[in-house]
Amino acid sequence: MKDLIVGIVALAIGVAAGYMINDKGTQVASLEEENAGLKSQLATSSSAPAAKTGGQTIANVKKKGFVQCGVSQGVPGFSNPDASDNWTGIDVDVCRAVAAAVLGDSTKVKFSPLTAKERFTALQSGEIDILSRNTTWTATRDSALGVNFAGVNYYDGQGFMVRKSLGVKGAMDLAGAAVCTNLGTTTELNVADFFRANNMEYKLVAFEKADEVVAAYDAGRCDVYTTDQSALAAQRIKLSSPDDHMVLPEVISKEPLGPVVRHGDDQWLDVVKWSLYAMLNAEEMGITKTNIGTMMNSDNPSILRFVGKEGDVGKNLGLSADWSANIIKQVGNYGESFERNVGPNTAIKLTRGVNANWKDGGLMYGMPGR
Numbered sequence: 001m002k003d004l005i006v007g008i009v010a011l012a013i014g015v016a017a018g019y020m021i022n023d024k025g026t027q028v029a030s031l032e033e034e035n036a037g038l039k040s041q042l043a044t045s046s047s048a049p050a051a052k053t054g055g056q057t058i059a060n061v062k063k064k065g066f067v068q069c070g071v072s073q074g075v076p077g078f079s080n081p082d083a084s085d086n087w088t089g090i091d092v093d094v095c096r097a098v099a100a101a102v103l104g105d106s107t108k109v110k111f112s113p114l115t116a117k118e119r120f121t122a123l124q125s126g127e128i129d130i131l132s133r134n135t136t137w138t139a140t141r142d143s144a145l146g147v148n149f150a151g152v153n154y155y156d157g158q159g160f161m162v163r164k165s166l167g168v169k170g171a172m173d174l175a176g177a178a179v180c181t182n183l184g185t186t187t188e189l190n191v192a193d194f195f196r197a198n199n200m201e202y203k204l205v206a207f208e209k210a211d212e213v214v215a216a217y218d219a220g221r222c223d224v225y226t227t228d229q230s231a232l233a234a235q236r237i238k239l240s241s242p243d244d245h246m247v248l249p250e251v252i253s254k255e256p257l258g259p260v261v262r263h264g265d266d267q268w269l270d271v272v273k274w275s276l277y278a279m280l281n282a283e284e285m286g287i288t289k290t291n292i293g294t295m296m297n298s299d300n301p302s303i304l305r306f307v308g309k310e311g312d313v314g315k316n317l318g319l320s321a322d323w324s325a326n327i328i329k330q331v332g333n334y335g336e337s338f339e340r341n342v343g344p345n346t347a348i349k350l351t352r353g354v355n356a357n358w359k360d361g362g363l364m365y366g367m368p369g370r
């Protein structure tokens with residue numbers, strides 16, 4: 001018996017030591033941090049949230065009269081405040097769509113700016129109703145954090161930005177580079193995988209706040225800025241001379257970004273999911289902010305169902321019949337939100353690419369609204 005216990009202890013020490021020897025330097029800290037975060041959230045999450053909030057979110061939102069939306073601390077085009085604290089962006093529009101669906105008023109949203117590290121705890125604790133903050137859907141997050149991803153509002157991938165003067169042509173030229181990024185992100189883990197898989201050294205320079213990352217990179221404290229490509233495009237406009245920088249061609253990961261809700265409240269998950277699908281389906285059917293009025297008198301059954309003149313979709317979701325018409329009237333369809341916030345005519349200048357509607361060959365596919 002004593003031998004068995006000694007053996008188990010020795011094995012446990014061996015496993016722990018092996019883990020630490022296999023990973024290096026700052027990578028250990030970041031991976032352990034993500035693991036520790038997951039464990040502590042698991043400890044508090046598995047049963048508590050369902051008991052506290054099961055089926056309650058829609059009732060709470062109706063009672064308090066607004067949706068509390070967890071956003072970034074400022075990523076232009078995604079979730080960003082102006083000088084009067086008016087938030088805009090495609091992530092903000094998901095929260096506005098939910099407010100339009102549930103409360104009939106897209107302005108009834110309050111925003112909680114969160115760092116990457118804080119975001120899941122804020123959702124778990126009930127501090128926010130939705131997390132809509134360039135958050136990647138991964139297996140670990142979906143299964144271990146007591147949260148549900150309600151869909152994808154931007155398909156992305158991780159990239160690298162460098163100064164043009166560095167003379168680097170591609171990611172394989174980055175051996176030995178100092179790499180700036182955000183703590184508490186998938187970015188940290190992907191960059192560790194990338195350098196390890198390619199047998200290259202690197203030095204991670206990580207910060208909790210995105211603006212600290214931008215400032216450090218801008219000040220030349222690192223050679224490379226790595227994050228989701230969309231965020232690189234967005235943060236680039238904050239640099240002192242954006243044109244001196246370039247994004248390298250390689251995309252090293254899949255980053256499907258989307259809204260997240262707590263486990264244990266299926267009705268709320270449905271509401272968020274279908275609010276996003278309404279924006280996708282409206283684009284597919286050619287229903288826009290401008291023509292939604294005339295669509296009310298359409299003779300197309302799918303459109304009549306969409307605007308709530310036929311069928312029970314709204315009622316079944318616990319919403320009014322005109323829930324999706326309100327989304328389009330007040331927020332617009334997905335394509336309109338994309339063009340207004342991140343499209344070619346904005347400072348971010350993203351093209352639709354894989355984020356085009358499926359009818360145009362993209363991945364944006366709303367489930368059938370009937």
Ligand SMILES: N[C@@H](CCC(=O)N[C@@H](CS)C(=O)NCC(=O)O)C(=O)O
Pocket residue numbers: 071072073074075114115116134135136182184185186187208209210211227228231235255257
């Ligand atoms: N999509 C990745 C990265 C998300 C992320 O937080 N990216 C940084 C890079 S710009 C960011 O948005 N920071 C904004 C902030 O901290 O307010 C994830 O879900 O982990």
